[in-house]
Amino acid sequence: MQDENKPARAGNARPAQKPGYPPRAAATKILAAVIDRKTSLDGMLDSDNGNAVYRSLTPADQGLCRALVLTALRHKPMIEAAISGLLDRPLPSGARALSHVLTIAAAQILYLDVPDHSAVDIAVEQANADPRNKRFAGLVNAVLRKLARQKERTLSRIAGISPLPDWFLERLTEIYGTEKAAAIGTAQLTPPSIDLSVKSDPEGWAGRLGGRALATGSVRLEKTEGAISAMDGFAEGEWWVQDAAAAIPASLFGDLSGQRVVDLCAAPGGKTAQLIVQGASVTALERSKSRLKRLDQNLERLGLSAETVAADMMEYRPAALFDAALLDAPCSSTGTARRHPDVPWTKDMADIEKLAEVQYAMLRQALDLVRPGGIVIFSNCSLDPLEGEAMVARLLADGAPAERCEFPAGRPDALKHLFDADGAIRTTPADTLDGEAGLDGFYAVALKKR
Numbered sequence: 001m002q003d004e005n006k007p008a009r010a011g012n013a014r015p016a017q018k019p020g021y022p023p024r025a026a027a028t029k030i031l032a033a034v035i036d037r038k039t040s041l042d043g044m045l046d047s048d049n050g051n052a053v054y055r056s057l058t059p060a061d062q063g064l065c066r067a068l069v070l071t072a073l074r075h076k077p078m079i080e081a082a083i084s085g086l087l088d089r090p091l092p093s094g095a096r097a098l099s100h101v102l103t104i105a106a107a108q109i110l111y112l113d114v115p116d117h118s119a120v121d122i123a124v125e126q127a128n129a130d131p132r133n134k135r136f137a138g139l140v141n142a143v144l145r146k147l148a149r150q151k152e153r154t155l156s157r158i159a160g161i162s163p164l165p166d167w168f169l170e171r172l173t174e175i176y177g178t179e180k181a182a183a184i185g186t187a188q189l190t191p192p193s194i195d196l197s198v199k200s201d202p203e204g205w206a207g208r209l210g211g212r213a214l215a216t217g218s219v220r221l222e223k224t225e226g227a228i229s230a231m232d233g234f235a236e237g238e239w240w241v242q243d244a245a246a247a248i249p250a251s252l253f254g255d256l257s258g259q260r261v262v263d264l265c266a267a268p269g270g271k272t273a274q275l276i277v278q279g280a281s282v283t284a285l286e287r288s289k290s291r292l293k294r295l296d297q298n299l300e301r302l303g304l305s306a307e308t309v310a311a312d313m314m315e316y317r318p319a320a321l322f323d324a325a326l327l328d329a330p331c332s333s334t335g336t337a338r339r340h341p342d343v344p345w346t347k348d349m350a351d352i353e354k355l356a357e358v359q360y361a362m363l364r365q366a367l368d369l370v371r372p373g374g375i376v377i378f379s380n381c382s383l384d385p386l387e388g389e390a391m392v393a394r395l396l397a398d399g400a401p402a403e404r405c406e407f408p409a410g411r412p413d414a415l416k417h418l419f420d421a422d423g424a425i426r427t428t429p430a431d432t433l434d435g436e437a438g439l440d441g442f443y444a445v446a447l448k449k450r
């Protein structure tokens with residue numbers, strides 16, 4: 001018999017569980033970890049090392065669980081407004097677990113193609129299975145049935161609400177203005193396409209894979225069927241998955257033939273692979289051993305080779321200085337919210353300020369690792385100038401031995417509209433590339449060592 005004092009464990013072997021219960025219970029638990037404990041989604045939704053509840057699901061249920069969590073996070077403030085508009089009085093402030101059950105169920109009713117009755121019945125079963133929520137099972141049933149009945153009316157009522165948390169929307173508005181901040185929010189509602197970087201022949205691979213070659217050389221696939229690893233050219237190591245914006249910073253080095261380049265924050269290696277393909281002799285440095293292992297595996301599949309070093313870049317002392325360095329620094333990742341809609345819910349301004357300090361020290365160290373006249377490209381996927389423009393300006397004002405310079409590849413036509421007055425590149429999910437919407441936020445700047 002179940003111990004009434006303990007919450008029911010998601011995905012366990014309760015005899016009366018309906019089919020479809022385990023992925024929804026897992027999704028609710030994972031949503032709670034993101035919202036209540038600020039746990040990053042990436043680590044949890046991993047078939048090998050992820051959350052135990054997620055790993056216990058069948059592959060099909062893992063797919064449903066992933067879709068539920070991502071959909072709930074993409075639309076969270078809208079879903080909350082939908083639910084609260086149907087309640088006579090607000091949920092008790094401590095009813096976190098209950099609100100997550102309702103959010104996952106409402107995400108299905110409003111945005112996913114699953115039968116409403118399954119979403120409602122399983123949410124009621126979830127409420128009944130958790131002693132904290134049992135007394136609310138009737139309310140869950142009533143609210144969700146009403147939501148299903150009033151779906152269209154509710155969708156138009158919540159359509160104008162930003163999907164972003166308040167702190168993030170306010171900060172983006174401060175930086176980019178009301179219109180662009182709203183467009184960044186809207187971009188987060190659409191699941192991103194899959195972009196590939198290819199070793200060569202983007203047009204040919206676009207044709208073979210049913211995609212489009214962008215002017216920057218990335219291949220964009222609007223839809224894929226089956227596992228990525230089963231697609232043409234994967235096993236042969238002809239391409240790797242990399243957002244079109246993420247491919248910009250390393251591409252701006254242009255031809256690196258004959259140059260020794262250090263990639264200072266290298267794993268999982270998308271940019272390392274680009275640097276090798278561009279002709280460099282690359283040293284790829286990474287602090288995390290497990291991530292470096294992934295980089296090694298990725299390079300092996302691609303048939304590319306680099307010297308790989310497991311080290312903290314702050315303590316790295318090479319025997320000889322490099323011709324160039326790429327510093328793709330750890331950041332708040334706010335530019336990747338289309339792909340990782342948990343980011344705005346797990347990060348805040350304090351994280352951004354802390355990361356800006358880390359990046360300042362890293363960029364200062366990167367300059368020490370290249371020879372005079374050598375180029376450092378600094379990049380990250382934050383939308384916040386504190387981690388980009390302002391940090392670099394501060395470093396130069398503090399007397400770092402470097403000056404801004406043009407990227408070695410110049411200003412490619414396809415990117416001209418993305419350069420700022422200082423010659424740095426800034427992309428946001430509201431920008432377009434080669435006429436296409438759907439881009440991660442990125443910042444990249446080139447500095448020449450004095």
Ligand SMILES: C[S@@+](CC[C@H](N)C(=O)[O-])C[C@H]1O[C@@H](n2cnc3c(N)ncnc32)[C@H](O)[C@@H]1O
Nearest residue numbers: 265266267268269270271286287288312313328
């Ligand atoms: C944004 S990711 C890099 C992504 C990579 N450049 C790519 O394109 O695939 C940042 C990486 O920096 C690593 N890192 C963070 N601090 C580091 C340090 N002090 N030294 C070396 N690597 C570090 C992290 O483990 C993480 O893998």
